[in-house]
Amino acid sequence: MREAVDLLIEAGWVVPVEPEGWILTEHTVAVRDGRIEGILPWAEAREQYQAEEVVQLPNHMVTAGLVNAHTHSAMSLLRGFADDLPLMTWLNEHIWPAEGAFVGPDFVRDGTELAIAEMLRGGTTCFNDMYFFPDVVARTASRAGMRASVGMILIEFPSAWAEKPEEYLSKGLQVRDDFKADPLISFVFAPHAPYTVSDASLERMRGYADELDTPIHMHLHETAQEVEDAVREQGERPIARMARLGLLSPSMMAVHMTQLSDEEIRLISECGASVLHCPESNLKLASGFCPVARLQEAGVNLGLGTDGAASNNDLDMIGEMRTAALLAKTVAGDASALPAGRVLTMATLGGAQALGLDHAIGSLKKGKWADIMAVDMQHFATQPVYNPVSQLVYAASRDQVSDVWVAGRRLLQNGRLTEMDESAIQRKTRDWAARISRHRDQAMPEQSHND
Numbered sequence: 001m002r003e004a005v006d007l008l009i010e011a012g013w014v015v016p017v018e019p020e021g022w023i024l025t026e027h028t029v030a031v032r033d034g035r036i037e038g039i040l041p042w043a044e045a046r047e048q049y050q051a052e053e054v055v056q057l058p059n060h061m062v063t064a065g066l067v068n069a070h071t072h073s074a075m076s077l078l079r080g081f082a083d084d085l086p087l088m089t090w091l092n093e094h095i096w097p098a099e100g101a102f103v104g105p106d107f108v109r110d111g112t113e114l115a116i117a118e119m120l121r122g123g124t125t126c127f128n129d130m131y132f133f134p135d136v137v138a139r140t141a142s143r144a145g146m147r148a149s150v151g152m153i154l155i156e157f158p159s160a161w162a163e164k165p166e167e168y169l170s171k172g173l174q175v176r177d178d179f180k181a182d183p184l185i186s187f188v189f190a191p192h193a194p195y196t197v198s199d200a201s202l203e204r205m206r207g208y209a210d211e212l213d214t215p216i217h218m219h220l221h222e223t224a225q226e227v228e229d230a231v232r233e234q235g236e237r238p239i240a241r242m243a244r245l246g247l248l249s250p251s252m253m254a255v256h257m258t259q260l261s262d263e264e265i266r267l268i269s270e271c272g273a274s275v276l277h278c279p280e281s282n283l284k285l286a287s288g289f290c291p292v293a294r295l296q297e298a299g300v301n302l303g304l305g306t307d308g309a310a311s312n313n314d315l316d317m318i319g320e321m322r323t324a325a326l327l328a329k330t331v332a333g334d335a336s337a338l339p340a341g342r343v344l345t346m347a348t349l350g351g352a353q354a355l356g357l358d359h360a361i362g363s364l365k366k367g368k369w370a371d372i373m374a375v376d377m378q379h380f381a382t383q384p385v386y387n388p389v390s391q392l393v394y395a396a397s398r399d400q401v402s403d404v405w406v407a408g409r410r411l412l413q414n415g416r417l418t419e420m421d422e423s424a425i426q427r428k429t430r431d432w433a434a435r436i437s438r439h440r441d442q443a444m445p446e447q448s449h450n451d
């Protein structure tokens with residue numbers, strides 16, 4: 001008597017991520033009730049399971065869906081809005097004024113939808129978001145069937161979402177409560193950065209984070225200027241300040257970390273914090289280089305993120321893996337730094353671990369959610385296949401992602417989104433671009449591209 005399952009995915013190669021380096025040739029992933037039931041060779045799986053649906057992908061590699069561990073998804077509507085600038089000029093003179101003018105529930109819904117469409121098409125099945133209107137981010141992700149870790153944001157300036165720190169915290173906690181029954185949506189605290197949140201607010205937030213055993217997601221040591229300003233104005237480096245406030249713990253997910261002394265690396269390793277690496281955003285804003293190989297050597301857990309599309313300028317995690325691997329080698333002066341298998345772990349299980357979700361996602365393991373991507377290896381660019389992980393990281397493009405499942409639901413089929421209206425997303429995006437361009441032409445004629 002064969003066991004009933006919902007889905008069998010027969011793949012040329014199955015890369016379970018755990019144990020790192022495993023490549024299972026001609027294997028099948030069995031899925032029941034949205035979760036992985038088992039991984040067996042093709043023939044054995046057909047003997048053991050009776051499936052509602054069998055998907056045959058003999059030329060594909062199948063692996064865990066990618067976890068975009070740091071992004072601001074709604075900022076996809078600001079892609080290309082302000083380029084070729086350093087962080088603080090970009091934020092102060094362009095991004096924050098534009099957000100002040102446009103960010104509201106509709107902007108966040110439409111921007112998040114655009115981002116989800118882009119991410120799903122590129123093999124991302126979970127994103128860790130930090131943006132205004134987390135209620136809208138959560139609702140949009142849940143409706144799309146996408147997994148999201150939503151930031152309960154904290155920033156000390158008023159926005160259309162909240163006025164004051166207490167309001168940011170209480171509204172965030174309310175949204176968390178509203179979504180507690182949704183298996184796709186989880187929450188983390190998301191204080192923006194050391195230069196926008198006071199000690200008092202951070203301490204208050206830390207109290208909640210301890211009580212609720214919830215991770216904290218924060219930009220930290222993004223640029224040398226951030227660290228220099230903090231030393232000049234507050235007399236200490238931001239990491240020292242976070243340590244003093246009791247924020248350095250396994251709950252901390254520190255984004256960027258381009259400025260790190262040996263002592264700080266040791267501190268991060270000892271406290272069990274994770275680092276979320278965003279190499280393309282760091283390169284484009286010329287923020288600096290995160291010492292990934294040294295962090296790895298020190299035993300620090302690493303996740304990978306794109307940052308927002310306004311600073312990257314894409315949400316392509318396959319591209320980000322390649323950049324991370326190539327950059328780590330150059331920064332370390334060592335071609336063996338961050339090999340392909342490591343960077344895939346970082347882009348899946350490392351991110352999941354940082355988010356406190358590694359019991360549920362991040363690898364293809366019995367009992368975990370079936371968050372899966374399939375990549376077509378039969379393109380000239382990825383032939384021949386000596387090692388599918390090497391091809392994925394060093395040669396493949398995101399256009400080769402053919403199929404994506406989140407909790408066993410097929411959201412991408414042969415390169416087409418099954419649950420999202422692609423042309424409606426295109427139309428809404430064009431409408432936003434027209435509105436935003438008109439506003440810029442009026443408010444900042446010197447920056448207009450139409451003169």
Ligand SMILES: CSC[C@H]1O[C@@H](n2cnc3c(O)ncnc32)[C@H](O)[C@@H]1O
Pocket residue numbers: 072087091095096099130131132153154155192193219222281307308311
């Ligand atoms: C509180 S919502 C998030 C806030 O962060 C801004 N942002 C986007 N990218 C970065 C970055 O690389 N460093 C610092 N802040 C960033 C975004 O525009 C929102 O205002």
Ligand SMILES: [Zn+2]
Pocket residue numbers: 070071072219255307308
């Ligand atoms: Zn960011």
